[in-house]
Amino acid sequence: MKILVFAPHPDDEVLGLGGTIARYTANGDEVYVCIVTSAQPPVYDNRIAVENGWPHMIYPEIMKAHQLLGIKETFFLKFPTVQMETVPRYELNGKINNLVRRILPEIVYIPHFGDMQKDHQIVSEAVMVSVRPKHENIVRYVYSYETLSETEWNIPHSSNCFIPNTFVDISEYLKKKMAAMECFVSQVGKYPDPRSIEAVEALARLRGTTMGAEAAEAFALVREYRR
16 A cells, blocks of 8 residues: 655654554555655755755754655655745646656545644645546545644634544554654754654653554544545
8 A cells, every 4th residue: 555645844744643654664555755845045044055955964864764664755845945835836736746646645644734834734735636536546545634833833713623533543653653753853842842752742642542542643534535
């Protein structure tokens, strides 16, 4: 089975479904991750050496985490981070569509469209354009994932709420998720920062109690197609 995960920024994929990814790869499934944005001026200093669009201190963190999780291949679209609203929609939609047609995934994961970070909203909408059931290969499942410090911080409104209805038991893979998160030395904060190791584990434990497991990850099922 092929799974394609869209992450607006590096570490979103680990925060949202690092344990689920580890579970897939342990089962022999192929997991692909697409990092949509890259470090570009004026947000990042253009004098910093980069690789695949990310500073030399961040790129190794990405690849180390992905290798640990068993991800088959990582793609970088290199759109400007925190500037996605400046990107023509046809350009973003086109690159995402090309990747979906290349991988032909059965399952796709997207960030929650109600996240505070505008990049997350734009990416989720663009992916939904590409996974419309109009092509020969129809994506069987589309899930959205939650991202600490983004999903829970937007203006409280019914349109922004993350309402999980699918839970994946990651009890056996929690340690691997935490190890992958620890790879992101440049991104991890000190507790009670929501992106601290303690907070990431606390959320996994909380989601686990929802389904009677030691740890879990929560998703919102966006679309399901049963053949």
